[in-house]
Amino acid sequence: MFESADNDMKVSPIVSTTDIPTEELMSEALEDNSADELAQLTEEYVPRQITANDLEGSLDDAYAASMVIVDDGQMVNGTVVRVDKDEVLVDIGYKSEGVIPARELSIRNDVDPGELVSIGDDVEALVLQKEDKDGRLLLSKKRAQYERAWGSIEEIKERDGMVSGPVIEVVKGGLIVDIGLRGFLPASLVELRRVRDLQPYIGRSIEAKIIELDKNRNNVVLSRRAYLEETQKEQREDFLTNLSPGEVRSGVVSSVVNFGAFVDLGGMDGLIHVSELSWKHVDHPGSVVAVGDEVTVQVLEVDMDRERISLSLKATQQDPWQEFASGHRVGELVYGRVTKLVPFGSFVQVGDGIEGLVHISEMSAHHIDLPEQVVTPGEELWVKIIDIDLQRRRISLSIKQAAEGGVVAQEYQEHFGEHAFDDQGNYIGPSEVDPAVEAAWAEYYAELESPGDGEAAAEAPSAEAPAEAAGEEAAVAAEPEPTE
Numbered sequence: 314m315f316e317s318a319d320n321d322m323k324v325s326p327i328v329s330t331t332d333i334p335t336e337e338l339m340s341e342a343l344e345d346n347s348a349d350e351l352a353q354l355t356e357e358y359v360p361r362q363i364t365a366n367d368l369e370g371s372l373d374d375a376y377a378a379s380m381v382i383v384d385d386g387q388m389v390n391g392t393v394v395r396v397d398k399d400e401v402l403v404d405i406g407y408k409s410e411g412v413i414p415a416r417e418l419s420i421r422n423d424v425d426p427g428e429l430v431s432i433g434d435d436v437e438a439l440v441l442q443k444e445d446k447d448g449r450l451l452l453s454k455k456r457a458q459y460e461r462a463w464g465s466i467e468e469i470k471e472r473d474g475m476v477s478g479p480v481i482e483v484v485k486g487g488l489i490v491d492i493g494l495r496g497f498l499p500a501s502l503v504e505l506r507r508v509r510d511l512q513p514y515i516g517r518s519i520e521a522k523i524i525e526l527d528k529n530r531n532n533v534v535l536s537r538r539a540y541l542e543e544t545q546k547e548q549r550e551d552f553l554t555n556l557s558p559g560e561v562r563s564g565v566v567s568s569v570v571n572f573g574a575f576v577d578l579g580g581m582d583g584l585i586h587v588s589e590l591s592w593k594h595v596d597h598p599g600s601v602v603a604v605g606d607e608v609t610v611q612v613l614e615v616d617m618d619r620e621r622i623s624l625s626l627k628a629t630q631q632d633p634w635q636e637f638a639s640g641h642r643v644g645e646l647v648y649g650r651v652t653k654l655v656p657f658g659s660f661v662q663v664g665d666g667i668e669g670l671v672h673i674s675e676m677s678a679h680h681i682d683l684p685e686q687v688v689t690p691g692e693e694l695w696v697k698i699i700d701i702d703l704q705r706r707r708i709s710l711s712i713k714q715a716a717e718g719g720v721v722a723q724e725y726q727e728h729f730g731e732h733a734f735d736d737q738g739n740y741i742g743p744s745e746v747d748p749a750v751e752a753a754w755a756e757y758y759a760e761l762e763s764p765g766d767g768e769a770a771a772e773a774p775s776a777e778a779p780a781e782a783a784g785e786e787a788a789v790a791a792e793p794e795p796t797e
Contacts, residue, residue, distance in 0.1 A: 462493025669708030
């Protein structure tokens with residue numbers, strides 16, 4: 314600095330220290346040079362400019378212009394500067410850092426923020442609120458991801474493409490797949506057949522087809538089965554081509570439904586309708602088969618167009634009607650139980666799943682108006698076979714003809730001992746009750762279904778019952794009367 318004549322202080326421009334003469338130089342100049350040379354040295358000094366004042370307007374305006382302008386719903390980019398257990402701070406160039414709550418980080422629930430982002434990561438977020446009640450800028454990474462994903466998801470749906478992503482959650486009725494948003498995959502559409510246990514799919518990356526898309530309801534429904542059917546179409550066609558009606562195959566029951574059971578044949582599932590599960594009446598398929606059972610089935614029909622296979626389980630089993638017809642003949646006496654009364658007669662069970670009709674005209678030697686005048690449901694009695702129609706699966710029986718006697722069916726002769734019957738098969742049992750015969754009857758009753766109400770079911774007849782049914786006069790006249 315230099316002092317002026319009027320003693321006012323003035324500041325010289327900022328100069329570089331290398332441009333200012335040192336005392337040593339000044340001294341040398343005084344010693345070696347004249348005063349004129351010194352004046353010339355100082356006049357030649359020109360101060361060097363360090364910076365220029367290029368600020369236009371005020372400093373506040375310049376500060377405001379350097380800040381990012383944001384609005385609600387705007388997409389912004391920033392850098393993670395802090396990660397806490399319940400939130401993440403992001404620098405987007407705003408006057409304050411943006412806050413992403415943990416719940417707004419990902420479509421996954423209950424995930425540690427530290428597992429999703431790290432300090433220094435670049436993230437895209439959507440502005441939820443410029444200022445909350447605490448004056449904070451609220452952001453959502455999840456919503457930004459959601460908005461980006463919808464565009465690509467809609468484009469994939471339009472071209473009938475596939476999406477892929479990891480399974481992140483098991484919910485009621487299916488799985489949640491991360492495809493940039495939460496896609497719902499119903500349990501029935503996970504595989505070609507329904508899957509019972511969905512837990513093994515957690516973390517597994519799968520491909521699926523979009524079958525339903527509704528942005529307003531935030532609803533995306535996926536089908537992995539559609540993807541598998543499309544990719545395995547050629548294999549299924551080959552499998553169906555090599556499958557013929559009448560062919561017998563082995564398989565495993567994959568699922569049981571109200572109308573039947575599905576069987577995995579090793580390439581595709583076939584359906585056993587409830588009517589094809591058993592020769593007996595089936596109330597529910599679960600009473601015949603269970604998931605995991607190995608079964609032998611016959612192919613009934615192959616529908617190439619609908620890719621459906623109809624199977625039969627009972628076709629691989631002995632037909633009880635055929636078995637009954639081959640083991641019995643018209644005129645034989647068989648033992649049965651009354652199952653149902655109808656206005657025109659009564660039905661009597663004479664074998665496993667085999668029922669015959671006793672017409673009201675064959676119930677008694679004298680005229681009756683109602684079947685209940687002769688029999689009651691659950692009553693056990695001897696009847697005579699008067700007709701077998703195997704094609705129509707009908708058996709006609711007679712109570713009144715059984716009372717007239719006849720040949721007892723071979724199965725009963727074997728059961729009670731051939732010594733109790735003559736050469737023609739008529740019952741000639743011992744005059745005294747044989748304990749062995751009593752035991753045989755007890756064993757026979759145990760094999761039959763238990764009767765209904767105890768009051769309606771008749772007591773088991775004694776050993777003399779066959780003789781009584783066949784007629785005392787035609788069998789053994791000296792046989793004692795049966796006990797009540």
